[in-house]
Amino acid sequence: MQWNNKDLEQYIDEKVIEYVDTLLIPLMPISLKNDKNLIKRAFQAELLSIFGNELERQFKGRMFLMPIYHYLSTADKQLEVTRLNEWVEDALTNPFKHVLFLTLDSDWKKVEAQLQGEVLWFPSMQSGDLQSDETKGMVKDQISQLTDLIKTYW
Amino acid sequence: MSEKRNQVSRRQFLNYTLTGVGGFMAAGMLAPMVRFAIDPVLKTSAQSDMVAVADLSEISDEPTRIDWTIDQVDGWYESEVPKSAWVYKDENDDIIALSPVCKHLGCFVNWQGDESHPDQFYCPCHDGRYYKSGVNVPNTPPEEPLDEFEVRIDGQTLYLGQTKPHREA
Ligand code: FES
Numbered sequence: 001m002q003w004n005n006k007d008l009e010q011y012i013d014e015k016v017i018e019y020v021d022t023l024l025i026p027l028m029p030i031s032l033k034n035d036k037n038l039i040k041r042a043f044q045a046e047l048l049s050i051f052g053n054e055l056e057r058q059f060k061g062r063m064f065l066m067p068i069y070h071y072l073s074t075a076d077k078q079l080e081v082t083r084l085n086e087w088v089e090d091a092l093t094n095p096f097k098h099v100l101f102l103t104l105d106s107d108w109k110k111v112e113a114q115l116q117g118e119v120l121w122f123p124s125m126q127s128g129d130l131q132s133d134e135t136k137g138m139v140k141d142q143i144s145q146l147t148d149l150i151k152t153y154w
Numbered sequence: 155m156s157e158k159r160n161q162v163s164r165r166q167f168l169n170y171t172l173t174g175v176g177g178f179m180a181a182g183m184l185a186p187m188v189r190f191a192i193d194p195v196l197k198t199s200a201q202s203d204m205v206a207v208a209d210l211s212e213i214s215d216e217p218t219r220i221d222w223t224i225d226q227v228d229g230w231y232e233s234e235v236p237k238s239a240w241v242y243k244d245e246n247d248d249i250i251a252l253s254p255v256c257k258h259l260g261c262f263v264n265w266q267g268d269e270s271h272p273d274q275f276y277c278p279c280h281d282g283r284y285y286k287s288g289v290n291v292p293n294t295p296p297e298e299p300l301d302e303f304e305v306r307i308d309g310q311t312l313y314l315g316q317t318k319p320h321r322e323a
Contacts (some may be wrong), residue, residue, distance in 0.1 A: 010259075019259055019280055019295075057236070061259025062279035151278050 001064045002056055011064070022059070022154070023096040025066045025087065025117070026052045027103040029073035041073070043127045044104045047139070050130075051122075052102060054143050059150065064096070077107060081114050088116040098153050102146075118153060120146060204306050204313035208241065213249060213312065217242040217265040217275075217286070220251075222314075239303050239314060240265055240275065242286075251303035252288045253317045258295040275300070288320050299323050 001007045001020055010016055026048050031041060048068070056065040069087075071080050088099045099117030101108065104124050112119045122142055128135050207222045217240040226235045239251045240263075254262045256277040263284060267276030274291065275284040283291040288300040299322055304315035 016259060054236075058262040059279060061256060061261040061277075147278075154278070 001060060003065070003067050017095075020062055020064055021095075021097040022063045022150075023066060023091045023099045023117075024052065024055060024063050025084075025099065025101050026068045027084075027101050027105060027108060028068050028070050029105050030070045031073040040126050043130075044124060046130060047124055048102065048104055050139060051143060051146065055102070055146060055150070058143075058147055062154075063150075073105075077111050081111050085114075085116050092116075100150065100153070120149065122146065204304070204315045205237075206311050207239070207314050208312045210249075210307065210310045210312055213241055213243055215243050217252070219254070219265075220314075237314075238262070241312070244287075249305050249307065249312060250288070251305050251312075251314050252320075253301040253303065255301065256282050256296055257290065257298040257300060258282050263300065287322070289322055 001011050011020060028045050028048050029041065030045075031037075052065050052068070056063060069084070084101070091099050100120050101115065101117050102120045104122065106121060106123075108115070108119045109121050122145075124142070125135065125138065130136075130139075205222055205224060207220050212218065212220075219238060220241050221236065221238045223234040223236050226233055238254050240254055241249065241251045244250050252275075254264075256263050256279065258277065258280060261277050261279035261282075263275040263277045263282070265275055266272050267278060268274070268281075268283070271283055273286055275286075275288070277283070277296070280295045282296040283294045284296065284300055285291060288302065290296040290299055299320035301317040302320050303317055306313040306315070
């Protein structure tokens, strides 16, 4: 399910809601600083969208994909943890069973224990051509690994 | 779908804001999101809605997953939409192309996705199951068979079109 009109109309049906028990929140760092990482951040943002959308496509009936959560890459992670835990609490009362964070930012691994959801961190290419067959192949592989991983939480 | 759109407009917004550096962000925004799963070789369409998706030599009596894209225009956006099918030859050598979208709530089903039911399609979301024919296994969540794609064969090339309800639905 996605955060849009059409999916939500289906979602609000009581018979449907009980089946959608997993919330996926993509976490994406943003910084407008024009440094050597600028292009990399944009590239990874595109990748993260691809992963989120593709996972949602495969698990539409059980997984709700949240709009992407953005934060400044320089932000204090402790503050972000506090905010994200509020999200998790809200999700758990409404009434999701699993909250998964999808990210390419390894900083989240360091604070994973404090987060009340699971961190699905995966390493990715730093940059590249999303159109190339090589990149597509790698993305496809990673998605199938992620789908397997997600199934282990169920 | 509209998540994708939101991101596009978010990026467009950034693009306008960041004059000078925004060009990088705009580059290839929409297309890569949906095109990545697909072999670009397979994109030519011979006739209106039918798309060449595979060579017949790739198809056996074991269901194989085929991925491709179609262009879709819906109101505001024109985009490439990823499509997938499970394709195999049945006992009569007819090509069967089933939609992978579970008729319960729309997850992707996998051929032999559950070890205890090796000759069935399995939906990981709520344990829905389908026989190889695409007909739903009674007492699992789905209440209808998987949809089928329109199939056409031209020489050695397999074309798939729209989905329609299963022949036994
Ligand atoms: S979506 Fe397939 S069993 Fe529920």
